[in-house]
Amino acid sequence: MNKSAIIIDDELTSVEALRGLLNRYCPDINVVDFAHGVVSGLQAIEKNNPDLVFLDVEMKDGVGFDILQQLPDEPTFQVIFVTAFDHYAIKAFRFCALDYLLKPVDPDLLVQAVDKAVKVSNEAMANKIKILQKNKNGNEKIVLPSKDEFFVAEVNEIIRCEANGNYTIFYLKNHQPQLVSKTLKEFDELLSGSKFLRIHKSHLINLEFVERYLPKDSQVIMKDGARVEVSRRRKDVFLKYLFNN
Amino acid sequence: MWAFFFKSFLVLCFVFAANLAFAQNVFENQLLLDAQRDLQQRKFAQALDKARVVYDNAIAKEDTVLKGESSFIIGKVFQKNGSYLVALEYLFTSLKIFDKNVGKKSEVLKTLGDLYHDWGGYKKGLEYYKLADSTSIDPEFKKDIKEAEGDIYSHLNQADLALVEYDKAIALSSFKDVVFLQRIYKKKSDIFLERHDYDNALLMEFKQFDLVTHSVDQHTKATILNNIGYLYNFKSDNEKALVYFKKSKITSIETGDTDSLYITLINIGAIYNIKKDLDSSLMALNEALKVVSMDKNKEKEATVRNYLAATLLEFKKYSEASDNNRIAIDLIKNSNNLSLLSQCYYIRSKIMEQKGKTKEQKYYYDQYKKLNDSLNLISTLFQNRQAEVDSLISTKESKIQQLLLNKEIDNLVLKQYKLLSEQREKDIVLLAQQNSLQKMALNNEMLNKDRVSRMWLLTQKELENERKAHEISELQKSRSEQDLLTQKTAVKLNELAKENLQNELDIEKQRTELNKSAHERLWIIFGFSGGLTLIFLAFGYYSQRKNARESQLKFANLEIQQRLLRSQMNPHFLFNSLNSIQGFINSNDSDKANRFLACYARLMRSILENTSKEMVSLHSELEALKSYIELEQMRLGNSFTYQIEVKEIESDMIAIPPMLIQPYVENSIMHGLRHKVSGGLLKISIFPSEGFLNCYIYDNGIGREASKVINENRSKDYKSVAMNLTRDRLELLNAKDNSNMEVGIRDEFTLDGNPSGTTVILKLQLVEYV
Incomplete structure (x- = not known):
C-alpha cells in the first residue's frame, strides 16, 4: 500500500513542514524527493515517477500549473495543490473538483486528501487537469463528481x-x-x-x-x-x- | 488680591495635576497628545483609536482624569463626524469629571456648544458657549467662543448681538492674529452689507486690506479690493468703484486667481454699463468669458453670458443678447443653481418684452417669479423648522443628561430611548417634507414638477445632509404614493444620490475649500440704468454655496469608521494564541501544535476575508466563530463545550455584519467560562423573529458579578476592547441603515436565586445574503 510522493515548493521550510506532517499522519506515504521550482520539479517527476505530487501554486520561477503544462505526456500521478492564499487558484481547483491544501496544513485535511488521492484513477486526474487548463480564461466548465465517476x-x-x-x-x-x-x-x-x-x-x-x-x-x-x-x-x-x- | 490668589491656586493645581499625571501615565498621556494631533489633522479614525485605548486603560486603572481626557477626545471625534448622540454621551461623561477643573471644563463646554451649533440647535449651542465663556479665563480661548456666539446670532438673524460678540472677539485677540481678525472683519462686513450700512462695511473691508498688506498672503487681496469696489458702487461712487475693481483685476492676474478675476471683470463691465460705455463694458465681459471658458465650469460661464446678455439688451442688440441668454439657460438648465436660473429667466423675459413677444415675455416672467417665490418659500419653511429642531434637541438632551446623572444607568434603556427619539425626529422631518412638497405643488401649479422636487432636494441638501441618503429613498417612495414626481425625477434623484456618495468621498477636499472660501467670498454687482432697475447680487449665490459646504462638513463618514471598527480583533487574543503554539512546541507536543496552528490559520483566513466585506453570510461568520471557539477550547484545555444552533433559516442565505458576535463570545469565555473548572457550556442560538435576527449567546459561567470581583484583582489582560467597539459599531450601522439593532445582557439565575450564567442578546437586522 506504500506510495511514493514528491514535494515541489520553493521554500525549504514549507517542504520540511509538509514532510513532517506526512511522516506523522500519513505513514504510508514515502517522500522520495523534493524540488524548489518548475524546472527542477519537472526533473524530479521524470526521475522518480511518483504516485503523488504535492505542488505549490506560486513559486519563484513560475506557477505550479506550468509544471503540468510542460509535462511531456499526460500526468501519471495524483496532484494535490498546496497554496498559502490565492482566491483565484482555489476557485479554479473547486471548479475542477481538484484537491488542494492551505498552508499551514491542517493534519485532518491532509489525511483526507491523501486517502482520496489513493482511490482516484490517474486517468480521471489527468482529465480534471485538462479542464483546469482549459478553464484558464474563466470557469466555463465544471466537474460534477458522483459516486464513482464524474461528469463535465x-x-x-x-x-x-x-x-x-x-x-x-x-x-x-x-x-x-x-x-x-x-x-x-x-x-x-x-x-x-x-x-x-x-x-x-x-x-x-x-x-x-x-x-x-x-x-x-x-x-x-x-x-x-x-x-x-x-x-x-x-x-x-x-x-x-x-x-x- | 483675590484674583492673584485664584491664579496661583490654579497654577498650583495645574503643576500638581501635571506631575501626578506624567509620573503615572506617561504612555497614556503621549497617546492623548497624539490623538489630539490626529484630531487637528482631521485623522478621525486614528484619533478615535488612540483615545479608545486610553479610555480603556483609564477604566482599568480607575483613573478618572484620564477617563475624562479620553472621553473628551472621543466625544470630539464623534462630534466632528456628525454622530451627535454618541458624542453627547462622552462629552457629558467628561464634563462630570472635569466639574472642578476650570480650564478643561470650559473646553468641554465649548465643544458641547460646537456640537449643538453643527446640529442646528442654536439656542442650546448658545447656552453652552455662554457657560464656557463664564468658566474660562484664557483670552485666546474666549475669543474663539465669542466668534462662535457671534456666528450663532448671525444664523438667528440677530445681527446686533452678533456684532457685539464679534467686537468682543476682536478686543480679546492680539494684532498678530491676522487670519482670525480678518475673518471677524469679514463677518462684520457681511452683516453691515446686509443692513445696507455701506460705510461701515467699507471700513471693515479697509481694515482687512490693512491686515493683508502687512501679511505674506496676497491671495485674499484681490477679493477685498473687489469687495471695496462693490461697496463704492452701492454708494453710487462709480469712479472709485472702477479704480478698486481695476486694482483687483491686476492683483488677481498677479496671483493667478481666476475665480476673483472673472467676477471682477463682470463688475468692471457693470460699471461701464452704468456709465453707458458699451464698448468697454463688452470688452470686460468678453475678457471674463475668456477666463471662464478656460475653467470649463458651466455655472461660471452661464453667469458671465447672462450678464453679457443683459448688457447687450441694454444697448438694444437683441439677437446677440438672446443668443447669449439662450446659451446661459441651456448651460444651467439641469443644475441646482436655481437663483442663477431665475435670473436668466428674468433677462429672457426682458428680451422678449423688447422684441414685442408678449406671450413669451409673460411665460418667462412667470417662470422667474415662480422660482423666486419657491426659493423664498423654502427659506421661510426652514426658519419655521428651527423652533421645532430646538425643542426636539432640548428634550432629547435633558433626557440623556438625566439618564447619565443617574448612577444606575441601564445601557439598554438609554439605547432604546435614543432609538425612539431618533425615530421621532425622522418622522417629523418626513412629515415636514411631505407637507412642504404638497404646499409647493399647490403654489406652483404651472411650475415644472421636476423642478419642485429638485429644489426641495437642493435645500434639503443644505440642511439635512446627515439624513440625505435616507430621505432620497423616502422621496422615491413618496413618488408613487403622491404621483407627484415624474419618471424623469427618479433619474434626477438617482443622480443626486450618486452625488451624495461623491460628496462623502470628497469631504476632505471640501473642508479645505471651505476654509478658503471664508476669505474669498466675492461679490458681484450688476446695476442697470434706465428702464431696468434690477440689481443682481451674485453675493447671494456665494453665500448659498458656502452654506452648502458648511453642512457637508457634518457628514459622518460612516463607511470609514465602519472599516476601522471592523478591523479590530483583540490583539491579546492573537498574541496569546501564538504564545500557546510556542508552548506546545516547547513541550514537544507537535500534534497539538499542528492542530492549533491549522485552526489559527483558518480563523485568520476567515477574519481577513470577512472583514474586507460589509456583510458576510451567516454561514461563514459561524465558521469563523467555530474556529475561534475551538482555539479557546484548546487553550483552556477543553474545560467547556459549545453548541451552535440555527433555527428556521438557512445560514448561507442570511447576511450579517462580520465579527459582530465574536466579541460577545470572547467575553462569555473570558469572563464566564474561564473561571469554571469543568462543565462549562457555551450555547449560541440564532433564529429569526419579526424581521430581526436574534442571536443569544449563553454561558453557564460564574456570572457578571463574580467575574467583576475576580477581574478587580487582576491586571486588565482580557479587558475586551472589542465590546466597546461593537457597541459603537451597532450605533453607526443603525445610523447608516436606519435600523434598530441593539444588544442586551441578561443575568441568569437558578430557581433558588444563585447566579447561573449570562446571556447576551443581539437583535440584528434580518437581511438576505446574495
Missing part, C-alpha cells in the same frame, strides 16, 4: 440545481439530470454571481433559463418547463436580480 458540464448549460440531502441534482440543457455528491451550499458558493441565484433553500437557478414568474404561486417556470418555488424571504432579491439582468 458547461456552466452555461446548467438550468438549475436542486438539493437532495447531501447530494445535489443538476438539471442540464441537452443532458440527463446528474446526481452529484456535494451539497447545494457548496455549488451556491461556487456558482453564485451574475447568472446564478439561490431562490429557495433547495433551489439554485440559472437566471438565463427563467421563462416566466408566477407571483401568485410564488413560482418560476424554467425554460425546460420545470416549476420551481421561490421562498417568501427570497422574493424581493429574486425580482431585483431578474430585472437587473
